[in-house]
Amino acid sequence: MVLIVLSVLIGIVGYSAAPASAAPPSQPDLRGYLAVIPDAFVMNDEAYFQTPDGLLCSIQPDRGVAGCDGRLPGTMNGVNEIVLTEDANARGLRETASSRFVKSTGDAAPVLREGQKIVFGDFECAVAPGPFTACTKGQPVTQWMVVSPNGTGIGPATDGLPPGFPDPNEFVLGDETYVVGQGAKNLFPLFTVDGGLTCSIIVYSGGEIGCDGPLPGVTSGQNEVFMQLPGTSGIRRADSPKFSTPAYPGPIKQLPVGYRVNGIGSTCMAIPGGVACLGTIAGALHGFQVSPAGVSTIGG
Template sequence: MRSAAVFAAAAIAAPFSLCVAGPAAAAPGAPDLSAYQPAPVERYLDTSANGGEVYFQTPDGLLCAMRPAQGRAGCDGPLPGAPTAANEIVLSGDQYSRGLRATATPQFVKPTGGAARVLEVGHKITFADFECAVGEGPKTVCTKGTPPSAWMTVSADGTGIGPRTAGLPADVPDPNDFIGSDDSYLVGIGPKNVFPVFSVSGGLTCKIGMFSGGEIACDGELPGVDNGDNEVFTRVPGPVGTRKAGSPPFSTPAYPGPVRELPAGHRIDSHGGTCMALEDGGVACLAAVGGPPQGFVVTAEDTETFGGQPG
């Protein structure tokens, strides 16, 4: 097994010195919406919601909104440049709620009154800490923060969320690129049944046992591991590594029932942990509690861990 280096920054205090922070800078790659013509926000404002919400349509039929009280903006509808299963994109400062989604309960459709007004090409709306614009193509772009710290883009040339999830090694898949859904992966029924258990097509069975910390692990044959270990894990906070599965293994459901397979290209987010089903049948899982992400990636050829402490 190859273990990636722990990604952490060390802060060094310099006595008798004073550091003054300069103006915040936009995240690298952030869109610049300064050239778009402002549209009067009042035309799109719904004051019935807590703190007000903005709803608009795009020329190509997306239904979009800015919902500051929820900390998110996004669009529902057919998403060009995205996998066909995705019908919603969410911009949020929370990495576990942002990204592409496949949902039957859209959250950016105007809930009352008539249809939302169309935001014409070349125009933008600014509301709270969100700004959304429609460009040629058409292309819909929204940013969060001033200067922008996160953004979403919807266009035929590519649909997705930026920037890349902070702290991930370059060879670890980004949850932003995977599809979340309404599907539940809880097995059985019980009052404390909160931990999803799932399989992936390559044969592993996994459990996200996170609740303000905890453990994520996958059981099964681990490519590239030749010492007999059959479980890869990350304990958050704590070590990452491989081990021999206990009896019952970590992935055994606490409540009996069938274990569902997570489709390739999809992800599960649960209480601060995320697992992604890879196209080759493998899985990537990560979590972070008060520090950089740590976790593991199991492909058809290799098993790797990153962050945390050696298991």
């Protein structure tokens, strides 16, 4: 295998991809809302409420999570949950059959009316006409979510990304597993994406993420893009492709455009015509993007 420096081979390529949703929403200002007495909303140290437009929401301080289940305006069909948490692998938009914010026992959750907010733990959630639902975490606020026809999503943007690089917050996490076959220590997702690439996230306490297949703009035979955690990132020629051969037999599924799949401390996002992957180790961000415009890397 021969490693070729990307800047020599294909030049500097700008980051461009269509995200799953609009840009991250601005931080909502919840100071003008009327705070309700939370007692009627609380069950087992968690607060549950409905919104006038039918969302089922919860604040779960002991888990460090808040969010809502239901049809989310301004998102793709099938997206039915938004999660606000510091856990980068868990936060954002979801398509799931396992609703985590629905009150499971007793009477239905009370309705939080327009103009009201509930303050519970270090979270605040408010409802306004629009319909509009927003939650913030922390004082001062460090994270937030907004559900609105004008844009549904999580803020702020993921730290450290180059301008225009796809943000995992804007991609949908589904229930689908992309681990191929069954066997001992079979932990690593392997999948195809738009543009003919086959990719795998092979990360435990460290490892490698990469894709095999056609690399746009590459004319010298390189057919594999990779990042090592820890280590370098780049492209190379692979006579025995590392990322497209499953350890156990089974069908390889395609990751739909606008969706993401997670590994340990890492994620890959399906973009039109390609993929963008990120991984973090020892606080350092690494990544690569393959799009019709070319190949680019972060870190390494």
